[in-house]
Amino acid sequence: MTYPAAPDDRPASERASTGAPAPRRRSVPFTAGDGHPGTLVHVTGPTPPSRGPVLLIHGAGVRADIFLPPTGRTMVDVLLDAGYDVWLENWRASIDLPPHPWTLDQAAVFDHPVAVRRVLEETGADHLKVLAHCQGSTSFMMAAVAGLVPQVTTIVSNAVSLHPVIPGLARAKLALAALCVRHLIDYMNPQWGRHAPAGIPRILDGIVRLTHHECDNAVCRHVSFTYGAGFPTLWSHENLDAATHAWISGEFGPCSMAFFHQMARSVRAGRLVCVEGHAELPRDVLQHPPRTDARIVFMAGQDNKCYLAESQIRSFRYFDALRPGHHALLLVPGYGHLDVFLGRHAARDVFPQVLEALDGPD
Numbered sequence: 001m002t003y004p005a006a007p008d009d010r011p012a013s014e015r016a017s018t019g020a021p022a023p024r025r026r027s028v029p030f031t032a033g034d035g036h037p038g039t040l041v042h043v044t045g046p047t048p049p050s051r052g053p054v055l056l057i058h059g060a061g062v063r064a065d066i067f068l069p070p071t072g073r074t075m076v077d078v079l080l081d082a083g084y085d086v087w088l089e090n091w092r093a094s095i096d097l098p099p100h101p102w103t104l105d106q107a108a109v110f111d112h113p114v115a116v117r118r119v120l121e122e123t124g125a126d127h128l129k130v131l132a133h134c135q136g137s138t139s140f141m142m143a144a145v146a147g148l149v150p151q152v153t154t155i156v157s158n159a160v161s162l163h164p165v166i167p168g169l170a171r172a173k174l175a176l177a178a179l180c181v182r183h184l185i186d187y188m189n190p191q192w193g194r195h196a197p198a199g200i201p202r203i204l205d206g207i208v209r210l211t212h213h214e215c216d217n218a219v220c221r222h223v224s225f226t227y228g229a230g231f232p233t234l235w236s237h238e239n240l241d242a243a244t245h246a247w248i249s250g251e252f253g254p255c256s257m258a259f260f261h262q263m264a265r266s267v268r269a270g271r272l273v274c275v276e277g278h279a280e281l282p283r284d285v286l287q288h289p290p291r292t293d294a295r296i297v298f299m300a301g302q303d304n305k306c307y308l309a310e311s312q313i314r315s316f317r318y319f320d321a322l323r324p325g326h327h328a329l330l331l332v333p334g335y336g337h338l339d340v341f342l343g344r345h346a347a348r349d350v351f352p353q354v355l356e357a358l359d360g361p362d
Helices: 012-017 075-081 104-123 134-145 168-179 200-211 218-226 242-250 257-269 310-322 351-359
Strands: 024-031 037-044 053-057 085-090 128-133 152-158 295-301 328-332
Touching: 024 104, 037 075, 037 104, 053 075, 053 104, 053 134, 075 085, 075 351, 085 104, 104 128, 104 134, 104 257, 128 134, 128 351, 134 152, 152 351, 168 257, 200 218, 218 242, 295 310, 295 351, 310 328, 328 351
Parallel strands: 053 085, 053 128, 128 152, 152 295, 295 328
Antiparallel strands: 024 037, 037 085
């Protein structure tokens, strides 16, 4: 399949160097419902938006900049050129915020509903669309099915939503981490590939050095060890250019062991499990029909080694059975977990499909 030429296929830095306007960024702080800090990054292009707001939500142990890799044309560029008013959320899992022993429950109840309301206050809009990745997706979907974000009309959920399915070896690792390691450390941190403090971090770094030889990027190898059992786990090296492979060394940081414990329980249960007893969340995310009218597009890279594509297939089937024809499933061949946004050819292979999903009927 061929796609039409992009309006401007150069990276923001190159646009600036040639006099073409680069996107501008504005940080808008917000306070989550429990007092935890968060930020919204408002990205604007050279012309005012002609469409409503879209909120991009990152995954665990990264930050909003994960949607702005040095690949040339990013997902943010595509959305700006399509006229969207683009906002990126740094929620409590962000490495731009103080480390916090977070759970998906906290993000669903305290972070995402406040972020949605703040974007609507800033823009004057009465509804918005969401593009959410990984644990940004799981936690946002918890908020959606609980009826906490009724202003959202479209959700594009990447990698995993309500039904986490992971490879067998990753399942065993996760169970071991939830059983033992969580009592010894509060966080996993891929930056231990650069410098591992004495104790458990140094032991884990030694295990990574012994078992992961797929590249010469120590943070990349730790990312694979932390988030699954692939070599690598979150992308295919063939899909990344050299600049992006180097850039990821600064884009991964602490990830809460409380989250890993919750995910271990969820994997065993075959669906997301709420762990903190918040009155706003159902005890079982599947116990009643979702309290959202949003159209949801369940997206997955078919080669995902972190969460198998079966994760999104199961969630789509669940939603489709409740409201046939309203939701959609998008499987992307040749891509995995995060290279759908970081891949050297993602602007050609993936972004048009994501834009079409967001543009679909509300």
